[in-house]
Amino acid sequence: MSKHDPILLFASRLLPKQKAIDASALYAWCRRLDEITDSDTTQLSIKQQHLIDWQERFVQLYNGNPVDNMDAALYQCLQRHESLTDEPFLDMIAGMKADAVDNRTISTMDELEEYAYQVAGTVGVMLLPLLGDNVTLSKEPAIALGKAIQLINILRDASVDAAMGRIYLPQDMLEAEGVANVDVLGLKSSVGYCNVVEKVSKRAHVLLIEAEMGKSTLPGVGPVFVQIIVELYRGYLVRLEEMGFDNLNIGGERVKVSALQKIMAALRALKDI
Template identity: 30%
Template sequence: MTKTNQELFEKHAEDFAYCETVIKKYSKSFYAAFSQLPEKKAKSVYAIYAFCRLADDTVDLAHSEEKLLALKQQLDAFALGEIPDEPIWRALSVVFSVYPMNLAPFYDMIEGQKQDLVFTQPETFADLEDYCYYVAGSVGLMLLPLLSDQAEEIQSPAKLLGEAMQLTNILRDIGEDNQMGRIYLPKEMMRDYGVTEAMLHASKPTKSLIDLWEAVANEAEQKYEASFAMLPLIDPNCRLALTAAAMIYKEQLTVIRENHYLMLDRKNYVSQLRKVQLLRKAKKDVEKRKDDSHQSTL
């Protein structure tokens, strides 16, 4: 007898609970936003996030090519219907059985992690955008089948949102990444703005570094804005979560500006109170877009 979707989620409740603990621990921003989804979709997002976290930690914490290869082999087995006996994979097996998922962006994520394993500073902004797709734009494509029944039509703006979020990560983590021996700011842009590697070791940013930071932030903000083109084709019960995720993540740029660009020796965070305020703002924004759409059809 074929199990219903509800029965599948109930059977794997502990697996999804494990995935939820991962997203709650490592990304309070994403959790605040995507917990607004209907229950099964929220749990599915948690499972996808847990996979991405696993891939990221394999490189950032373990620094292991062997473990990354093992993860790819698990994905290969999963693609053949052989489910690795671990919570993340069991939860993902439910997601793939319920939604029309595509494995390609999961492989792209692993390819992106390979780039971090053997890190090379991007030469141009186009190179940085390419990297941002593999480690974050791919996540947008992973999530689309949960958020829209017209996923094929909005892949481009979904990728843009993921890329915008990754650029935000890079701008937030300049100091931390530098300590790990990684500079994601493109060499070409650093030359153009007169930014040297020595400036990244300081406790306070120079004006030239702030100018470069703002140039990249402007690119990220344009991608955020362009990504909203997909909202009309996002399922109505998912628009709030997606809008909130974009708003909360983008707000990190505002926080850094308010903190006078002190990001070389510390991380800047969006406070819980601010997240609640942004969630309310997102609700109003979604309602306004709905009203504007309704008016335009009259």
């Protein structure tokens, strides 16, 4: 589940038992939403209707009428954590609806960050009540982490998304560099294109720093898994820089780091705690 991994997975493995169960309930709900958006149906109107149905089902769940056992698990989680409202769930669905269109593009960096909040920053907001009481104090760093993860995943997936007719880099930034959509969709890189990737990469780096600086507001194991995620995703940015920010000429695959690099990122994180 690329959109919501790794935050909820780390949480479900590192938190105390009951909170880990609650994190798993959040993960299951997000995963099922992913399955709707990633379904094989080519009729976007059908996908949009499925998302509308899912939203109505969540409202029903939130009001105390879960449909199945997984919905019931999420309802119990919501009951245990009164500060966990319906807002991040509905915001996430809104982000998924925005994706269920032909020739997906994003106009500006502000729009990109709003989308990144909707599909990933919301995960941090969902998780905060499970971690402790400082929800207000910790909210902005949690959102920053989710947004950074999504921006970096967009940069990692650029060639994969282009093959599906999707361009998530801001249109105004591409136009300012003289980059045409037809070239991006054709996986034709250029100096201008790489400049845009670099600018988005720098913004993601700033967001990682914001998340890192705010991790001390989290109780328990919160700072540990935030630092692990920060180090891992910082590694992806380093890899992008090593590639000259050319994320199109990689054979239609994701930008990756090795298993050893992931282990080293975890060790660096543990050293810094």
